[in-house]
Amino acid sequence: MPGTVTKIRRERFFLIRAALFLIAGVTLYWGAGSHLLQAEEAADRGAYLTAASGCYGCHTDIKNGGKPFAGGRALETPFGIFYTPNITPDAETGIGGWSDADFLKAVKQGISPTGHYYFPAFPYTSYTKMTDEDALAIKSHLMTLTPVMRENQPHDVSPPFSWRWLQWGWRLLFFDDTPYAPPAGAGETVARGGYLVEALTHCGECHTPRNFLGGSDHSLYLAGTANGGEGEKVANITPDDATGIGDWSEGDIVSFMKDGMKPNFDDVQGSMDEVIRNSLSKLTDADLEAIARYLKSIPPISHKVQ
Ligand code: HEC
Ligand code: HEC
Numbered sequence: 001m002p003g004t005v006t007k008i009r010r011e012r013f014f015l016i017r018a019a020l021f022l023i024a025g026v027t028l029y030w031g032a033g034s035h036l037l038q039a040e041e042a043a044d045r046g047a048y049l050t051a052a053s054g055c056y057g058c059h060t061d062i063k064n065g066g067k068p069f070a071g072g073r074a075l076e077t078p079f080g081i082f083y084t085p086n087i088t089p090d091a092e093t094g095i096g097g098w099s100d101a102d103f104l105k106a107v108k109q110g111i112s113p114t115g116h117y118y119f120p121a122f123p124y125t126s127y128t129k130m131t132d133e134d135a136l137a138i139k140s141h142l143m144t145l146t147p148v149m150r151e152n153q154p155h156d157v158s159p160p161f162s163w164r165w166l167q168w169g170w171r172l173l174f175f176d177d178t179p180y181a182p183p184a185g186a187g188e189t190v191a192r193g194g195y196l197v198e199a200l201t202h203c204g205e206c207h208t209p210r211n212f213l214g215g216s217d218h219s220l221y222l223a224g225t226a227n228g229g230e231g232e233k234v235a236n237i238t239p240d241d242a243t244g245i246g247d248w249s250e251g252d253i254v255s256f257m258k259d260g261m262k263p264n265f266d267d268v269q270g271s272m273d274e275v276i277r278n279s280l281s282k283l284t285d286a287d288l289e290a291i292a293r294y295l296k297s298i299p300p301i302s303h304k305v306q
């Protein structure tokens with residue numbers, strides 16, 4: 001009978017091997033599938049985060065029919081005119097050749113792959129509060145765009161403001177790269193709202209006044225300014241009753257961010273109109289409510305702008 005025993009052993013061995021093979025196959029297939037799914041999800045999340053962060057509005061020359069994200073939009077500032085660069089995945093003229101590390105350093109630290117400092121007309125000063133995960137989801141989305149060949153245009157800014165190396169000093173004075181921390185005692189909604197406001201939608205880049213060197217004056221956080229970018233008056237959006245939006249309900253703020261209509265039936269003007277059209281109107285109700293709740297939770301500052 002030894003022959004039968006060997007045969008049974010061999011069969012058992014074969015069965016075990018087949019089972020192992022099957023398990024390995026399924027695991028591999030599953031793994032690859034969920035990786036694809038993860039990449040897809042990251043790209044979808046990236047599209048949402050890209051919209052929230054307003055990259056499109058600045059990096060597209062909408063007025064002159066420019067291609068999406070191919071740059072060339074003129075940004076007028078008190079220091080001169082900045083022209084946004086091409087952030088499509090074109091390998092030569094865009095950011096197609098950038099690594100994840102290059103992208104994080106640019107968006108969160110304001111430093112280019114070749115080591116030069118970006119000007120704060122690029123709001124890396126807010127994006128620095130973004131998580132690496134969110135920033136890389138944005139990169140995943142940008143990499144799915146059609147590459148556009150378009151050379152970057154030099155800025156039209158006069159010295160000393162055009163000297164990139166001077167940014168070294170500016171950064172020392174004004175650049176704070178501590179990660180986002182929710183206000184003390186904030187619940188989940190206010191914490192999310194604060195993250196959206198500070199890191200992604202960068203309301204403070206326009207709504208917080210700047211000193212003569214272009215650094216944000218944190219003592220007037222979101223309290224508005226009479227001389228914003230492009231010479232605009234930017235409203236006080238702290239919950240102060242007389243000078244801010246203390247008399248707006250959370251619902252008023254949410255519906256304004258969707259369609260630009262104010263509680264007094266005035267229409268939104270200027271760059272805020274663009275912010276709503278290109279960015280805020282694309283957010284989920286939950287995120288808009290989080291922003292509104294956060295704005296109602298910050299300290300009111302009496303600061304007259306109009
Ligand atoms: C308020 C306008 C504005 C917004 C909003 C904005 N950018 Fe920019 N961005 C700029 C300007 C201006 C520069 C050029 C800065 C310089 O030359 O120093 C720039 C530069 C860059 C660069 C460097 C490109 C290169 O070739 O070196 C990248 C990458 C970039 N932006 C990505 C983004 C992403 C991603 C977003 C959204 C999360 C975004 N930007 C939102 C204005 C903006
Ligand atoms: C690119 C600059 C810019 C950014 C970014 C920006 N705003 Fe504005 N915002 C403005 C300007 C300019 C006005 C004044 C225009 C007006 O009142 O119609 C304004 C007006 C407003 C008003 C109307 C206030 C009033 O009393 O009439 C609200 C509310 C507001 N912004 C909220 C926000 C929020 C919330 C964010 C961030 C999610 C934000 N803004 C981001 C430029 C900006």
